[in-house]
Amino acid sequence: MADTAGTSRTRLDSSLLLALLLPLLLLAQGPVRSALAAPVMQSWTTVFVAVTVQALPFLVFGVVLSAVIGVLVPPFFFARALPGRPAAAVPVAGLAGAVLPGCECASVPVAGALMRRGVTPAAALAFLLSAPAINPVVLTATAVAFPGAPEMVAARFVAGLLAACAMGWLWQRLGRADWLRPPSRPEHAGQGRGAAFWGSVRHDVLHAGGFLVIGAAAAATLKAVVPEGWLRAAAGNPVAGMVTLALLAVVLSICSEADAFVAASLTPFGPTALLAFLVVGPMVDxxxxxxxxxxxxxxxxxxxxxxxxxxAVTCAVLTGAVLL
Incomplete structure (x- = not known):
């Protein structure tokens, strides 16, 4: 009886809320329609929809492939495939990211699973950084977002791999055991493969999709609201433009399967600044x-x-100077 009463109250509250909102929406439709008809809002809507629609298929495809790999590929496979020497295991783990699709949300737990299975932390961290930065889905999305600019795809691959390997070797050289708390709990414990797969897909789509919407809205706002002179002033200084976009990548936290489309919309900035955005985003946000x-x-x-x-910024600068 208590549950039935609670359900009735919930339905009543929801119905009452809807009844209150409908007249407000009807009264506000005139101002809302006028606001949406403004040139600034039309420009904002065009950019927002364009970025979202272009990026969404790559986001979903990347999330599904990431879930398949996370559920079907046993963690000990990576431990057996990597060389025993940590210095040699780092570049191999970095290159593995170019083969195995995965987004940032998936790379962190996978790196934890690798450490639990005995993979040296330096190699696991290199994989953590490279997997979302240079995997096939990300590179394909970059090629679509930058048509006719294969050098941007090559630069993203080279800079991302260099940064991942550099951080792995840096951790091997300077990292201390007490700085890292090894994960002890396996992911998806007690779940079947089907439940683990759909759980991973739901989690990544909700999280990555939300950040995609935020990123698309931010890109649309930059294009429609921020004065063109401000953007050109930041973009006109190579250092200021690069730092601006690198920090923007940290704040926006866009999924790597979709960030190339946001970067392509930031037309006032130079290619090296855009490369910094693409390299930093999947590694630090x-x-x-x-x-x-x-x-x-x-x-x-x-x-x-x-x-x-x-x-990541250093590798983007060095790679951009050579390839862009």
Whole structure:
């Protein structure tokens, strides 16, 4: 009886809320229609819809492939496939990211699973950074977002791989065991493969999709609201433009399967600044820092994220100077 009463109250509250909202929406439709008809809003809507529609198929495809790999490929496969020497295991793990699709949300737990299975942390961290940055879905999306510019795809691959390997070797050289809290709990414990697969898909689509919407809205706002002179002023200075887009990538936290379309919409900025956006985003953003703090400890994230940012920007600059 209590459950029935609770359900009735919920339905009553929902119906009452809807009854109150409908007259308000009817009264506000005139101002809302006028606001949407403004040139600024039309420009904003055009960019927002274009970025979202272009990026969404790659986002969904990448999430599904990531879930398939995370559920069907056993973690010990990677431990057996990597060389025993940590220095040699780092580039192999980095190159594995170019073969195995996965987004940022999936790379952190996969790296934790690799460490639990005995993979050296340096190699696991290289994979953590490379998998969302240079996997086939990301590179394909970049080619679609930058048609006729294969050098951008090549530069993203080279800079992403260099940054991932550099951070792996840096951790092997300077990292300390007490900075890293190894994960002890397996993901999807007690679930069947089907439940684990759909759980991973739902989680990644909701999280990555939400950040895609935020990123598309931010890109549309930059195009429609921010004065063109401001953007040109930041873009006119190579250092300021690069730093601006690198920091923007951290704040926006866009899924790597979709960030190329946002970058392509930032037309005032030069190719090296856009490359910094594409290299930094999959390796350092707010959601990644939070996930790394939860899985490996705050002390690890406080050291790893700033170092990765500096290395990613440096690799983007060096690669851009050669390839772009």
């Amino acid at each position: 707010l959601k990644l820092i939070a996930m790394q703090s939860a899985l490996f400890g705050r002390g690890f994230a406080a050291r790893f994220a700033p170092a990765t940012f500096a290395v």
